Amino acid sequence: MEIATEARYPKSEMVGMGAIVVEEGVSFRVWAPNAKKVFVMGDFNEWKKNTVPLVREDNGYWSVEVPEAKAGQQYKYVLKTKAGELIRNDPYARELTNSVGNSIIHDPTFEWGEDHFQCPHRNEMVIYELHVGTFNVKEEGKPGDFYSVIERLNYFKSLGINAIELMPVAEFPGGYSWGYNPAHPFAVESEYGGPRGLKELVKAAHAKGIAVILDVVYNHFGPTDMDLWQFDGWQENGLGGVYFYNDWRAKTPWGDTRPDYGRPEVRQYIRDNALMWLDEYHIDGLRMDMVPYIRNVNADGNPANDLKEGYSLIQWINSEIQAHFPGRFTVAEDLHSLDCITAPVEHGGLAYSSQWDGEFVHPIREAIITAHDEDRDINKVAKSIMHRYNHDAFERVIYTESHDEVANGKARVVQEIAGREDVNTWYAKKRSTLGVALMMTSPGIPMLFQGQAILEDKWFEDTDPIDWSRFSEFKGIVKLYRDLIHLRLNKQGVTRGLTGQHAAMLVIDNDRKLIAFHRWKDGGAGDNTVVVMNFSHQAIEDYAVPFPEEGLWKIRFNSDWEGYDSDFDNYFSHDTQATGHRENEALIARVAIGPYSTIVYSKE
CATH class of the missing domain: 2.60.40.1180 (Golgi alpha-mannosidase II)
Incomplete structure (x- = not known):
């Protein structure tokens, strides 16, 4: 029976990983170097485990072409291993029913129309960071989604925002999360609207002249709901197996799930993920989370803890982006204030377009939050204004609020100043807008965090939606933000x-x-x-x-x-x-x- 089945289902001749829709059906390819045998099961074979075997290729890859399979059907891999039989989702799955559900054969076909959008130049970019789940919630008890963000695009347009930055949207456990725990890096969060929803958002944003930047997480994966963990049964020291380091290098602040940047197949996996967003989703830029933990085990700068293979992986990815997607924007979250982060690869740098600037956010937040004038150090403010990397003012993103700066024991700037429940005070409004004015007039790429222009209070939580009633309450403050952004972009031709x-x-x-x-x-x-x-x-x-x-x-x-x-x-x-x-x-x-x-x- 199995011999006949294997003859019926040949290995795939299609280049590429995961489930790829072809004229003859669907091509499946997966990397499982320690598996003894691999099968695929799904709607196309009534979920029978051992009837559709994959053919072993070189270097631990397995593939098969299944004529009966088609887009929209669900599937999983069955791996026969020394650790027993393992049922796994596809590491390259573009879509899942949910983080603990099934992979879906995804048809990437989408009508983009005449999408010739060009990302704004760095010197004319104003970014607005947002969290899809809380930005514009339409129904109590459910997170917001890509379509609810689309409803607010006119708000960005009127404000003058020309780039929105989405906190991570890769499939994560449950429906509520910051997004920095990607369980399935290639899949788009089902609660947010999946792959089609993200494409609809990008298309609608481009139609209004707004770029879309996406936050991606490569310093760790998971750590939960993650089929990558001990994917093909192999592991050492009880750690994660083929996709991860299996020694002291595995440890991160978010779990022992640092990818093995030295393994060629894992490097390819991360590289493919980065370019997928730019290619299949027309994303205009990537912001990479916590880069220090990619280039150093403890992000402490100690050379003994350097991950040279992590450093070279970033160089490869950014070089690939520059070669295949010229004009796209990459930004590093790396607050160590190093020129090498944005220096070109040929000069030993990581070649990001820009980097989040700790030399701005921390001194400026301190200056505007400090209660007593005599304790405010204007020399620090001046130093923050003039700071730059590699003599380029726009190799830094400057801000007073981000998801990190308004959570984890810290609050919104207006809340920090007010120091009480109601932020509608003269001091809070005056000093918070002073900080925004400094951000919009200093050299650098300015960035706002969601709700900042309507004086959103308290701190960021993934279950606390933006209160849009504040738009009417603080419409004058919104106008102040708009006027500053228009000045920053020289809308009137005089600045x-x-x-x-x-x-x-x-x-x-x-x-x-x-x-x-x-x-x-x-x-x-x-x-x-x-x-x-x-x-x-x-x-x-x-x-x-x-x-x-x-x-x-x-x-x-x-x-x-x-x-x-x-x-x-x-x-x-x-x-x-x-x-x-x-x-x-x-x-x-x-x-x-x-x-x-x-x-x-x-x-x-």
């Missing part, structure tokens, strides 16, 4: 300098808590931009600031305007004239600025 590489400090006054800096791209009218910020609760009047060019400088933004919030002081500030000074010929302009406020000037 092009905010898209430029160049910055210079004009004033660092730690006594008065005032800072002023010049931003420019090429220089000249509509380009040269001056930002003045008051980090004190006292208004400052008639302050002399050296300006870069003579003439009339017009106010383009004043965060103290009462139109943003009725509690704001509407302190009288004015356009200013920069003129020469007799003693040193510096161009001096007199400015007046309200408490905890930002003024942006430029010349027409």
